[in-house]
Amino acid sequence: MGLQLRNNTWKRLVNAKLRDDRREVTRPNETWAMDFVHDQLATGRKFRVLTVVDTLSRYVPVIDRGFSYRGEDVV
Numbered sequence: 001m002g003l004q005l006r007n008n009t010w011k012r013l014v015n016a017k018l019r020d021d022r023r024e025v026t027r028p029n030e031t032w033a034m035d036f037v038h039d040q041l042a043t044g045r046k047f048r049v050l051t052v053v054d055t056l057s058r059y060v061p062v063i064d065r066g067f068s069y070r071g072e073d074v075v
Contacts, residue, residue: 028057036069050074 025031037049048069052062066073 025056028054028059031055034074 031054032052033055034050034052037051038046039049040046045067047065047067050062050064050066050069051060053060
């Protein structure tokens with residue numbers, strides 16, 4: 001009849017593996033985390049916000065916004 005069937009190929013989900021060499025954070029400024037948050041202006045222009053957070057004290061020393069980031073900018 002000329003029908004086309006779609007083959008569903010299920011991908012195996014792999015759980016993240018925990019590293020053995022991680023240790024407990026015991027004081028501020030020992031471990032930092034960074035992340036990008038992105039959104040769009042009413043004009044349609046997209047922007048990003050780079051946030052850096054101290055994982056123990058939750059202090060945020062850097063919130064940097066921009067329309068484009070290069071690797072050099074993040075470093």
